[in-house]
Amino acid sequence: MLRDKLIYRINKGSKRLAFIAFVFCAQLFVGSNLFAKEFVSVGVVNVTFLMEKAPQSEVASAQLKSKFSPQEQKLALELDELNKLEIELEKIKKSKKNLNLQRQKEQELRSRKRIRSRSLQDFREELRFARDSALDDVQKEVFKAIDEVRIQQNIDIVLQDYVSASQSVDITPLVLEYLKNKLDGTQARSTAENKPK
Numbered sequence: 001m002l003r004d005k006l007i008y009r010i011n012k013g014s015k016r017l018a019f020i021a022f023v024f025c026a027q028l029f030v031g032s033n034l035f036a037k038e039f040v041s042v043g044v045v046n047v048t049f050l051m052e053k054a055p056q057s058e059v060a061s062a063q064l065k066s067k068f069s070p071q072e073q074k075l076a077l078e079l080d081e082l083n084k085l086e087i088e089l090e091k092i093k094k095s096k097k098n099l100n101l102q103r104q105k106e107q108e109l110r111s112r113k114r115i116r117s118r119s120l121q122d123f124r125e126e127l128r129f130a131r132d133s134a135l136d137d138v139q140k141e142v143f144k145a146i147d148e149v150r151i152q153q154n155i156d157i158v159l160q161d162y163v164s165a166s167q168s169v170d171i172t173p174l175v176l177e178y179l180k181n182k183l184d185g186t187q188a189r190s191t192a193e194n195k196p197k
Helices: 002-036 047-053 055-095 099-152 172-194
Strands: 042-044 157-159
Touching: 047 055, 047 099, 047 172, 055 099, 055 172, 099 157, 099 172
Parallel strands: 042 157
Antiparallel strands: none
16 A cells, blocks of 8 residues: 555656656747747838839829820810800800700700710729729739838838838838839830830
8 A cells, every 4th residue: 555655656746747847848949939039120111102102103003094094085075065065055045046956955965964974974983993903903012012121121020000110120212112123124024025026
């Protein structure tokens, strides 16, 4: 019986010792990983500024303008024609002569206004969709550039919203430069591909 108690105490003691050794080793392992890197490098970036100043947003804006400018001009011409038609109708109304012509012009004016209104609404929807799509593409490009600069500069974390930051942690100029270089490289490649051989 004494022997059984002694064996029980030894087993219980060795289990405690094994548990203590395990906890100690785990603390050493976790602690060494936590302290292997003493400092965490942080960068901040002004995404709003980048979205406004990135050359990709200027290119997207120019593409939108070139794509939608003809439609915009067409709508402006239609408005001018409607204004002329209204002036013509007012002259007919003042003369009080030809009522059939007056009704015909009124009907034509209403019909053309409805058509223009639908065209204008379609134009605005199409423009809004294209603008949102272009903005989304530029935003993706900016976020990729932020991540690339973060990797190049060995930064652990980049914060977007901040109240105030030192110039030493602000990577906005680096990201803007990266975006400019990337656009220049893309344009150079497309120019080289378009040259006749």
